[in-house]
Amino acid sequence: MSLSPARVLTRNRMGWVSAAISDLSQAWVDDCREPAGLPVLDIGAAFSSASLAALDAGISLIANDLDPGHLAELERRAGSAALLTLKPGHFPRDLHFEERSLHSVHISNVVHFLTGKQLDLGLRLIARWLRPGGRLFLQAVTPFQAIFTGFHPEYERRRQAGVRWPGYIPKLSEFAHHRQFSQMPRSVHLLDVEVLSRAASEAGLEIERCWYFRRADQPREILLDGREAVGLIARSPA
Ligand SMILES: C[S@@+](CC[C@H](N)C(=O)[O-])C[C@H]1O[C@@H](n2cnc3c(N)ncnc32)[C@H](O)[C@@H]1O
Numbered sequence: 001m002s003l004s005p006a007r008v009l010t011r012n013r014m015g016w017v018s019a020a021i022s023d024l025s026q027a028w029v030d031d032c033r034e035p036a037g038l039p040v041l042d043i044g045a046a047f048s049s050a051s052l053a054a055l056d057a058g059i060s061l062i063a064n065d066l067d068p069g070h071l072a073e074l075e076r077r078a079g080s081a082a083l084l085t086l087k088p089g090h091f092p093r094d095l096h097f098e099e100r101s102l103h104s105v106h107i108s109n110v111v112h113f114l115t116g117k118q119l120d121l122g123l124r125l126i127a128r129w130l131r132p133g134g135r136l137f138l139q140a141v142t143p144f145q146a147i148f149t150g151f152h153p154e155y156e157r158r159r160q161a162g163v164r165w166p167g168y169i170p171k172l173s174e175f176a177h178h179r180q181f182s183q184m185p186r187s188v189h190l191l192d193v194e195v196l197s198r199a200a201s202e203a204g205l206e207i208e209r210c211w212y213f214r215r216a217d218q219p220r221e222i223l224l225d226g227r228e229a230v231g232l233i234a235r236s237p238a
Contacts (some may be wrong), residue, residue: 007217010046012067015109015184017046020217024231025050028106029135032057038103038131042092047074055083059103062087063105064095082228092122097129098148105130108139112189115201121191123203130236136205139231142212143167144227145191151175155190167191178221196232 001148002175008018021029024046032040033055039060045051046065054061065071068088071146078084087097105126111119126136151169158166167190169175182213197210212227222228 008047010067013071013184014066014113015060017048017070018215018217019049020080020215021049021053022108022139022215022229023213024137024139024229024233025053025106025108025141025177027213027233028104028135029053029057031104031135034103036103037086037103037136038102038134039045040106041102041129043095043105044113045074045106046070047077048108050106050108052077052104053226059083060160061085064089064091066090069133077175092118093184095125099128100131100134101133102129103135104135106137108137111138111191111218112141113185114189116168116189119199119202123199123205127204127236129210132236133238134236135208135233136200136235137197138200138231140191140230140232141188142192142227144192145222146223146224147178148176148190149224150177156158157173165189165195167195191230193230200234202238206237208233208235210234 009016015102036059038227039062040054041062042051043064045063047070053133055078062085063071063074064087071088074083075081095132155166170187172188181197193210200207210232214226214227214232215229218228
């Protein structure tokens, strides 16, 4: 199943849902093919191709999103609701699961909407919800996009000063202007490999891989140096 066209705007102006499945999301979909009695969770799923591919893999999927309309659209696109559970609400505030009850967690292009405090809490909760050996697959937006170059001196200054969340920008318009920002909330949290690895480790997860990459579907004007996205695969201790 796939989406068309390449990117579809979210209903709540929280970015785009892409038709392409990134390498990080594909790794999650592959992991969904492992025999598992437990469901998987996609946080901020919207009506993404990755969620649809996970369902195609035959696993039970709990799909979360702030916007219930996105989840209704996911259900419509999925065709059959047999493997799908919808959980509208805010992550981390509104999500509650039993300890060790999830096979894996996927969260793609969502954490730039969270503060550092919310991300810390969310990662600790995910570590608790995952089965032993279960994995988190996380994809995030980095500062290394051409549209954020106006922020780079401040970002570097914060990094040198040891600021805990150097990529958090409360008011994006102070550093950058782009027509795409009309489709974004006022604040944005850009993550890098160091910050994401530290936050996941502190939450009790074991890092398998944390790396920069370029998504195939990113618009030409944001391309910078191949580090436009960051992926994290981390495991709950067995
Ligand atoms: C850019 S879209 C990404 C959709 C999909 N995960 C993907 O990668 O194509 C961001 C989605 O995250 C949802 N979202 C943003 N903040 C959220 C939060 N705190 N809890 C749950 N969903 C959230 C938005 O409603 C939106 O559907």
